[in-house]
Each structure stands twice: as structure tokens, then as C-alpha cells.
């Protein structure tokens with residue numbers, strides 16, 4: 413066998429025998445010249461093991477979490493909790509955070525901090541808008557077939573009810589433009605929930621959704637919340 | 639119940655951030671050669687991981703998955719930086735990274751490293767293209783198999799192998815003067 417090429421040696425070094433040409437390891441064991449070339453390769457590459465990497469300061473992990481945490485408010489729940497009716501989730505959350513907390517009553521469990529409450533509510537609103545957006549898209553894409561309509565209308569009604577539940581908090585703690593988009597979405601959802609099954613009704617509904625780029629606005633608001 | 643579950647998984651995520659931040663920093667630093675870039679890249683990696691958590695299929699370990707995201711973010715950063723500079727100066731695709739590294743003043747961590755090894759090896763690494771450097775770092779420091787590097791960087795296995803091979807060749811050429819004086 414001829415002497416090993418640099419490529420053969422690199423293959424042997426990084427990938428072991430399986431990738432190197434047949435007989436390469438055998439040759440290496442018996443050939444002084446290739447052995448020296450191999451030793452030189454190892455020596456140069458091992459120098460890179462000593463290349464230092466700066467060690468971040470001790471607070472690095474905590475600082476990193478502080479940088480990541482604000483965005484990590486809304487776990488990807490759609491897939492994981494798809495088996496739970498979305499409306500039940502939101503209602504339970506809102507009840508837990510807003511309604512079941514009379515100020516004068518002692519709370520047995522550790523009360524949520526304001527920050528945690530705000531986070532949950534923001535997450536809830538983002539999730540609500542996410543589902544609003546999906547539903548509006550589905551309405552936009554319905555054929556003029558009224559049998560498709562009923563389940564969509566039920567979901568629209570759920571979203572309207574949900575938004576009513578969130579009102580108290582929305583009016584207190586929400587940006588005015590966010591609130592305006594929620595209101596606009598509510599009006600369309602109410603219309604959708606009550607639309608007749610006539611193809612003409614559906615066509616008008618689709619037009620209303622398309623007008624004012626409501627879907628786009630909902631997406632923007634939702635993205636800002638996440 | 640749901641709120642608690644959400645917060646629990648957030649706490650799990652926090653534990654993952656704390657566990658993997660440092661190894662990811664090392665990876666990003668080795669690819670970019672910059673500690674400020676590396677910190678930003680670690681943050682970007684976690685944000686991406688959080689958004690894509692549903693895509694994590696559990697076939698690789700979570701750490702491996704994070705390393706893949708981080709390597710990609712790092713490569714993307716170097717490439718976009720080069721594209722911006724090329725647009726400004728009509729640069730060349732094969733131009734080594736050394737001519738494209740940001741001219742930032744060294745941080746305290748960085749200054750502490752200015753010993754001889756660093757002075758010799760870092761310019762050698764900077765001679766590599768972004769793809770060569772990323773593939774080399776994944777192979778040499780992360781011990782990734784070639785197929786995994788290919789999947790991670792979205793290239794054919796042959797291209798990944800070639801990148802590692804070219805990287806090693808270039809590094810050896812760059813070290814030749816030093817190697818000779820040490821014999």
C-alpha cells in the first residue's frame with residue numbers, strides 16, 4: 413500500500429477506521445513515515461484543545477434567565493393540552509386570578525404576586541387572541557356550506573364569553589390599542605356566532621373579516637404579548 | 639390547575655437554561671470568537687428553543703438539541719454579518735472570517751486570554767470560512783458525528799465532511815511555522 417494521504421490521516425483521526433481506506437490502520441502500524449505524519453497531525457490538532465474559552469461571570473446563568481424569562485411566558489400549550497377545552501382552561505385561569513380573591517379574606521395558599529398574576533393574564537389574552545385568529549382564518553376559508561358553520565359558531569360564542577370574563581382585567585391593565593383590537597374582534601365574533609347559514613351571510617362575514625385587516629392586527633397584538 | 643402547570647414547565651425551562659447556558663456559551667464562543675456575540679447567541683438559542691419546544695421530538699437529548707440550535711444561530715450570525723459587509727464593500731464569499739470580525743474593543747475576559755496560544759491559534763481559526771469553522775468546532779470540541787453535523791447545518795454529509803477536512807488542512811498550514819519551531 414502507498415503512504416497515507418493527509419486526507420486518510422484526518423479521516424482516521426476524526427472518524428476512525430470505518431471511514432478511512434481499507435488497510436489504513438494496518439499501514440500506519442508498520443510505516444514509520446506515516447506514523448510521524450500522524451503524530452504531527454495529532455500534535456497540531458491537540459493544540460486546539462488548549463485554546464482557552466473565557467469563563468462567563470458567576471452570575472451568568474441568572475442573568476441569562478433574566479434575559480430569557482420575559483419571553484417564556486406562554487408555553488406552547490396548543491399541542492400539549494389539546495385535550496382540554498380551551499374555554500375551560502381560560503375560565504379556570506381567570507377565575508383563579510381575578511374572581512376568587514376577595515381582598516378581605518385570608519388566603520390559605522400563598523397568594524400570587526402581582527407580577528405572576530399579570531403574567532398569567534397576559535398569557536391568557538395571548539392564547540385567546542391566538543384562538544381568535546385561528547377561528548377567523550377558518551371562517552375566511554369556509555365554503556358556502558352551512559353544515560361547516562355550526563361548530564365554528566360554537567367556538568365563536570365561547571370566545572365572546574371568554575372575552576367578557578376577561579373584561580374586568582382588560583379594562584384595567586391593557587394597552588388601549590390592544591383593547592381596541594379585542595373589541596373589534598369581539599364584534600366580528602358576535603356576528604359570526606349569530607350568522608344565519610345562508611351563503612350570502614357567510615360571504616358578508618368573510619368580507620367583514622377581510623376588511624380592516626383584522627387578522628393582521630390580531631396577529632400583531634398577539635405577537636407583542638408573547 | 640392549568641396556571642400551575644404552566645408555571646411548573648416554566649420552572650423546568652429555567653432549570654434547563656441554568657444547566658445549559660455555560661456549555662452553549664463555549665460553543666458559540668468557539669464558533670464566533672467573541673464573548674459578547676456568544677452571550678447574545680445563548681439568549682437567542684433559548685428563545686428559539688422555547689418557541690420550538692413542540693418540535694423537540696426527544697430523539698436527541700435536550701442538550702444536543704440546544705447545541706444544534708446554537709450552532710445554527712452562530713453560523714447564521716456570521717453569515718448575515720458577512721452579507722452585510724459584502725453589501726457594503728463588495729466582498730468575497732471565500733474571504734476568511736479574520737477580515738470580517740467586528741472591530742470591537744476586547745472585554746476583560748477577552749484580555750485575560752491574550753497569551754501565546756491564543757495569539758497563535760485564533761488567527762488560524764479566523765482563516766476558516768464560517769461553514770468550515772462551525773463544522774470543525776462541532777467535530778473537534780463537541781465530538782459530533784459527521785452525519786449529525788450535516789443534519790445540524792442542513793448540508794449533505796459529503797459537504798460536512800469536506801468542511802471539516804478543509805478546516806483541518808487550513809489550520810495545519812497556519813500552524814506550520816509554530817510547529818517547526820517546536821520540533
Ligand SMILES: [Zn+2]
Nearest residue numbers: 415416443446
Ligand atoms: Zn506510509
